[in-house]
Amino acid sequence: STPAPPAQLFVNQVGYKSTGDKPVWIKQTVAQNYQLLDQDAAVIATGSTTAPLRWAPAEQALTRLALPKLTQEGHYTLRLDDGAEADLLVANTPWAELHHAALRSYYLNRSGMEILSEFAGPYARALGHADLAVKIHRSAATGARPEGSIISAGKGWYDAGDYNKYVVNSGISTYTLLLSYQHFSAFYQTLDINIPESAAALPDILAEIKWNLDWLQAMQDPSDGGVYHKLTSLGFNPMEMPARDNDERYVVQKSTAAALNFAALMAAAARVYRDFDAALAGAYEAQAIAAFGWAEQHPGVYYQQPSDVSTGEYGDNNLDDEFFWAASELFISTGEEKYQQKMNGYNGQFSTPSWSSTATLGLYSLLASDNNRALNAEKKLQLESALKALADSLVVTADAGNAMGVPMASAAEFVWGSNAVAMNQAMLLLNANRIAANQDYLRVAENLLHYILGTNPTGFSFVTGFGTKTPLHIHHRISEADAVVAPIPGMLAGGPQPQQQDNCAGYPSHAMALSYLDDVCSYSSNEIAINWNAPLVYVLAAFNQE
Ligand code: G3I
Numbered sequence: 293s294t295p296a297p298p299a300q301l302f303v304n305q306v307g308y309k310s311t312g313d314k315p316v317w318i319k320q321t322v323a324q325n326y327q328l329l330d331q332d333a334a335v336i337a338t339g340s341t342t343a344p345l346r347w348a349p350a351e352q353a354l355t356r357l358a359l360p361k362l363t364q365e366g367h368y369t370l371r372l373d374d375g376a377e378a379d380l381l382v383a384n385t386p387w388a389e390l391h392h393a394a395l396r397s398y399y400l401n402r403s404g405m406e407i408l409s410e411f412a413g414p415y416a417r418a419l420g421h422a423d424l425a426v427k428i429h430r431s432a433a434t435g436a437r438p439e440g441s442i443i444s445a446g447k448g449w450y451d452a453g454d455y456n457k458y459v460v461n462s463g464i465s466t467y468t469l470l471l472s473y474q475h476f477s478a479f480y481q482t483l484d485i486n487i488p489e490s491a492a493a494l495p496d497i498l499a500e501i502k503w504n505l506d507w508l509q510a511m512q513d514p515s516d517g518g519v520y521h522k523l524t525s526l527g528f529n530p531m532e533m534p535a536r537d538n539d540e541r542y543v544v545q546k547s548t549a550a551a552l553n554f555a556a557l558m559a560a561a562a563r564v565y566r567d568f569d570a571a572l573a574g575a576y577e578a579q580a581i582a583a584f585g586w587a588e589q590h591p592g593v594y595y596q597q598p599s600d601v602s603t604g605e606y607g608d609n610n611l612d613d614e615f616f617w618a619a620s621e622l623f624i625s626t627g628e629e630k631y632q633q634k635m636n637g638y639n640g641q642f643s644t645p646s647w648s649s650t651a652t653l654g655l656y657s658l659l660a661s662d663n664n665r666a667l668n669a670e671k672k673l674q675l676e677s678a679l680k681a682l683a684d685s686l687v688v689t690a691d692a693g694n695a696m697g698v699p700m701a702s703a704a705e706f707v708w709g710s711n712a713v714a715m716n717q718a719m720l721l722l723n724a725n726r727i728a729a730n731q732d733y734l735r736v737a738e739n740l741l742h743y744i745l746g747t748n749p750t751g752f753s754f755v756t757g758f759g760t761k762t763p764l765h766i767h768h769r770i771s772e773a774d775a776v777v778a779p780i781p782g783m784l785a786g787g788p789q790p791q792q793q794d795n796c797a798g799y800p801s802h803a804m805a806l807s808y809l810d811d812v813c814s815y816s817s818n819e820i821a822i823n824w825n826a827p828l829v830y831v832l833a834a835f836n837q838e
Pocket residue numbers: 451452453454603604605606648707708709793815819820821
């Protein structure tokens with residue numbers, strides 16, 4: 293197998309697209325010469341590096357190699373003066389397998405199902421967390437559902453390295469996968485990722501998404517439309533397999549954030565599934581409308597962690613952006629004036645999406661050509677320029693003289709899950725490119741993918757199983773507790789960020805772009821999560837198109 297590149301050479305370890313740029317970065321302070329060899333060891337190009345630039349997030353000097361355009365598929369070797377060598381793979385579709393693995397990881401993280409070896413190979417496992425008898429927590433007790441009463445809320449995906457299921461984070465995650473299907477539906481029409489539903493008529497990606505939607509449907513109280521914030525055990529359980537976890541599971545507190553994420557996602561889902569199952573789509577839409585109604589009546593019920601609960605919070609005290617997103621989706625679906633008004637009333641910011649910043653997801657939906665017939669021309673222009681302005685500012689940041697060609701520049705990007713910030717930036721650029729074709733948007737989006745796959749100064753390709761130096765000890769209960777040495781493949785590690793909330797020993801640096809630790813201890817840099825993998829799937833699907 294291919295050796296990992298030496299410590300000072302940062303290449304895309306999975307491969308470069310024959311039609312794209314081939315950025316390589318070198319950590320160094322003095323210029324040196326290089327040779328490029330083809331697979332017969334013939335020198336096909338030589339050059340020398342330019343003066344290094346200090347990249348502030350890494351507190352380090354780096355040089356970019358401007359490799360001549362390598363358009364021929366094949367294996368190449370880059371050799372520096374000092375003897376360091378790295379392998380470069382150039383292919384027409386270097387990231388197809390990676391895309392399929394990133395999507396399949398959702399199946400491997402399903403709750404409430406036995407995972408069979410037929411589909412999972414060595415990652416087969418017994419059923420865990422059926423969630424057919426979940427308790428109403430004290431904080432969630434209302435009306436006909438008093439404390440301790442039981443509901444059934446099976447299926448869904450585990451959120452991350454833990455086994456809990458959170459509605460807020462399911463919103464952006466599931467929506468992002470839905471959008472991937474919508475934007476690249478021809479690609480997904482025939483894609484078989486070998487899941488139990490593969491033989492059925494529904495495209496595999498929609499079958500996978502439905503697994504989570506089935507769970508979400510049960511997170512709404514049908515008597516009032518309110519949506520429980522999460523389904524969880526009281527505390528995080530140990531690193532054990534799902535089937536071994538017998539902790540009591542609860543639904544906890546209805547919240548405005550949960551209702552709005554639910555409403556937005558279900559409204560979007562109704563439009564996608566209508567072609568396959570009109571009754572199901574009708575149910576999604578009715579549930580979305582009811583959840584939005586609950587949120588209108590309870591606009592400020594922020595999540596407050598009960599004293600006996602210590603699992604993930606996904607707390608957010610600014611819900612203007614969630615209102616905008618949900619109102620946008622419901623306006624597209626129903627054309628109703630009341631949603632349009634709420635949407636028009638938004639005067640907050642648009643930004644790179646995250647679980648707590650969802651306004652731009654509304655832009656993605658509103659600006660899709662099928663959806664915006666109902667928008668007036670002036671509003672459409674205003675929203676288009678908002679998205680373009682965001683994309684333009686990402687390009688400016690990426691192209692600044694002291695940047696690494698990516699808009700990962702400051703503490704605002706290097707947060708918990710920074711690798712998903714990068715993938716959401718790329719997804720934003722790709723969406724802007726759909727409404728205003730621009731080579732710079734595509735170039736920076738592709739650079740972000742290179743960054744994730746190895747052109748970053750940690751030297752890691754951050755997707756499990758893909759690359760020559762990849763995370764081996766992710767904070768993921770199944771990967772840690774199962775009998776397989778390698779972690780489940782296709783999952784994006786959270787990535788570097790300087791806060792080191794996990795207090796693990798062994799971080800190589802405090803510099804924000806280097807503060808990453810491949811240790812199971814490190815939940816704040818080395819966990820995985822459904823909202824981090826989803827934009828990776830989208831970006832890979834996009835680059836598989838051309
Ligand atoms: O809200 C403040 C903001 O005001 C401040 O400027 C900024 C500076 O760092 O911090 C913001 O708070 C951050 C918060 O996310 C909101 O973005 C916290 O520092 C940061 O620690 C927090 O991280 C979240 C983490 O849970 C801890 O709560 C991550 O975004 C979130 O992805 C992560 O999610 C966890 C679930 O709780 C449990 N399941 C696993 C999952 C992934 O690790």
